[in-house]
Amino acid sequence: MSSDLAVKTREPDPLPPEKAPFFSRPSGKIFLIWLAMTVVGVLIGFYAPHHLLPTMLSVEGRAVWATVVLLTVLAAPVAAFVYGVGFYSLVAWRQRGYGQSDEPPPDGPPLRGNSGLTILWLVVSGVLVVVMLVWGLAELASENATHPNSLQVDVTGQQWLWTFSYPGAGNLETRSLVLPDNRTIVFHVTSEDVTHGFWPVELGVQVDANPNVVTTIQATTNKLGAFTVRCSQLCGLYHSFMYASGAVVTPQAFAVWLHAHGASALTASDVARVSSSS
Amino acid sequence: MSEKPGRERKPKALGIILTFVAVAIGVAVVAILFHAQTYTSPVGTQVAKSVGTVTVNGQTLQHVTLAFNTYPDASGSVDGQAIHPGGNPSWPSYGPTNQFQVPAHALVTVTMRQYDSGGSLNNPWFATVRGTVGSVARINGRLVHAVNPNNVGHTFTVRGAPGTDPGFFVNVPLPAVPGNNQSDNGQYETVIFSFVSGSQGVYGWNCEYPCGTSVAGFGGPMSAFGYMSGFLHVV
Numbered sequence: 001m002s003s004d005l006a007v008k009t010r011e012p013d014p015l016p017p018e019k020a021p022f023f024s025r026p027s028g029k030i031f032l033i034w035l036a037m038t039v040v041g042v043l044i045g046f047y048a049p050h051h052l053l054p055t056m057l058s059v060e061g062r063a064v065w066a067t068v069v070l071l072t073v074l075a076a077p078v079a080a081f082v083y084g085v086g087f088y089s090l091v092a093w094r095q096r097g098y099g100q101s102d103e104p105p106p107d108g109p110p111l112r113g114n115s116g117l118t119i120l121w122l123v124v125s126g127v128l129v130v131v132m133l134v135w136g137l138a139e140l141a142s143e144n145a146t147h148p149n150s151l152q153v154d155v156t157g158q159q160w161l162w163t164f165s166y167p168g169a170g171n172l173e174t175r176s177l178v179l180p181d182n183r184t185i186v187f188h189v190t191s192e193d194v195t196h197g198f199w200p201v202e203l204g205v206q207v208d209a210n211p212n213v214v215t216t217i218q219a220t221t222n223k224l225g226a227f228t229v230r231c232s233q234l235c236g237l238y239h240s241f242m243y244a245s246g247a248v249v250t251p252q253a254f255a256v257w258l259h260a261h262g263a264s265a266l267t268a269s270d271v272a273r274v275s276s277s278s
Numbered sequence: 279m280s281e282k283p284g285r286e287r288k289p290k291a292l293g294i295i296l297t298f299v300a301v302a303i304g305v306a307v308v309a310i311l312f313h314a315q316t317y318t319s320p321v322g323t324q325v326a327k328s329v330g331t332v333t334v335n336g337q338t339l340q341h342v343t344l345a346f347n348t349y350p351d352a353s354g355s356v357d358g359q360a361i362h363p364g365g366n367p368s369w370p371s372y373g374p375t376n377q378f379q380v381p382a383h384a385l386v387t388v389t390m391r392q393y394d395s396g397g398s399l400n401n402p403w404f405a406t407v408r409g410t411v412g413s414v415a416r417i418n419g420r421l422v423h424a425v426n427p428n429n430v431g432h433t434f435t436v437r438g439a440p441g442t443d444p445g446f447f448v449n450v451p452l453p454a455v456p457g458n459n460q461s462d463n464g465q466y467e468t469v470i471f472s473f474v475s476g477s478q479g480v481y482g483w484n485c486e487y488p489c490g491t492s493v494a495g496f497g498g499p500m501s502a503f504g505y506m507s508g509f510l511h512v513v
Contacts, residue, residue, distance in 0.1 A: 161437065173403050176445075
């Protein structure tokens with residue numbers, strides 16, 4: 001190659017000497033980026049659910065909320081580290097003068113194994129996974145616990161409507177799902193045709209509605225309010241229309257609602273038994 | 279003198295831009311086709327006919343009427359109007375259209391002729407008249423609250439989409455005409471009912487009798503737009 005075609009290439013910037021101040025070194029700068037991104041991630045973890053999740057009306061819904069917060073907070077420092085190193089590398093260690101030479105970039109310094117870093121990485125990852133596993137198993141166990149005075153509700157999905165039946169109230173069947181507060185509700189879910197997904201959003205539970213199969217899932221209401229039941233499985237032409245309205249009401253209001261919606265065959269004691277949580 | 283690499287990259291950049299443009303055009307075409315498929319009917323929209331005002335529960339409402347039928351197959355025509363132009367001739371169908379337009383908060387009186395045979399509903403809950411004035415329908419001149427769930431030809435079942443009246447719901451079961459096959463023998467059941475329309479928006483209606491094919495009778499005409507389903511446009 002003739003000397004006039006030789007293109008000057010920048011040598012990699014020399015790393016600051018070890019005795020340079022920590023925050024002047026790449027590791028220090030990456031640490032600052034990581035710290036800032038972690039703080040942002042943790043703040044997102046605490047505040048984003050207020051905007052992304054609905055107001056939960058059940059114990060299980062609150063557990064979903066708490067799980068979203070926990071996992072986001074746990075993931076924040078990990079994601080911040082990955083993105084922090086990535087962004088810093090892209091900016092500080094990019095190849096300068098790209099396109100000005102046919103010469104390949106110079107090799108970087110050789111990297112050797114780092115036992116301490118490997119152990120730290122494995123331990124931190126292991127702890128995070130174990131925490132998530134224990135948390136998940138505990139939540140799952142609480143959702144499957146049996147409650148003696150639970151309210152049974154039969155849920156039937158059909159293209160493209162939900163219907164709800166109350167076996168303890170003379171099989172009163174309705175299009176809206178009204179539930180008493182402070183009560184464990186056991187949903188027996190099935191389908192008349194194809195697979196649907198029973199998803200009362202604000203109750204924080206979800207299960208498939210399969211034809212010829214009854215699947216059980218439960219939720220314990222703990223807050224008054226309205227909620228929406230949606231279908232979570234793409235079930236056909238009017239899947240997007242397949243929703244129902246619901247509400248968690250006081251036990252007294254629930255008793256009134258039962259009477260008002262045709263539970264005329266019920267005796268007063270029947271209504272009291274179905275609507276009472278004690 | 280060698281050419282600058284920057285110039286060599288131009289064709290590559292042009293290719294990327296063209297790819298993005300092609301993808302954007304593709305997405306737009308699919309969206310337009312989807313929208314057209316969703317909200318058009320082979321024979322347009324039937325706009326409800328105004329017939330004056332009426333008092334319902336102490337409220338004076340505009341009174342409008344709609345008239346449509348259900349047929350055992352989509353091949354024929356009624357009064358010179360094709361039931362389902364270009365449709366599958368062997369599928370049962372509503373006709374002459376599946377798109378209806380009514381004013382908001384008006385009394386809508388529907389007159390239907392049900393020409394089809396039928397059978398048992400998957401869910402007997404749909405055998406009850408729901409959401410109409412008085413929760414009744416007039417079938418062949420007789421007021422009824424419900425029909426035999428094992429002798430239903432079709433149902434006219436309307437519900438709102440998210441964003442419309444969440445409580446709006448109309449279900450009218452249409453009794454089957456005698457016969458065990460889906461051939462038009464000329465017999466029909468006359469069904470008349472009235473309901474008060476909800477607020478503005480698009481409401482979906484469909485049949486809840488499994489008159490289709492394949493999965494639980496909900497394939498074919500039950501899963502293809504325009505036969506056993508449609509929209510009620512409340513304006």
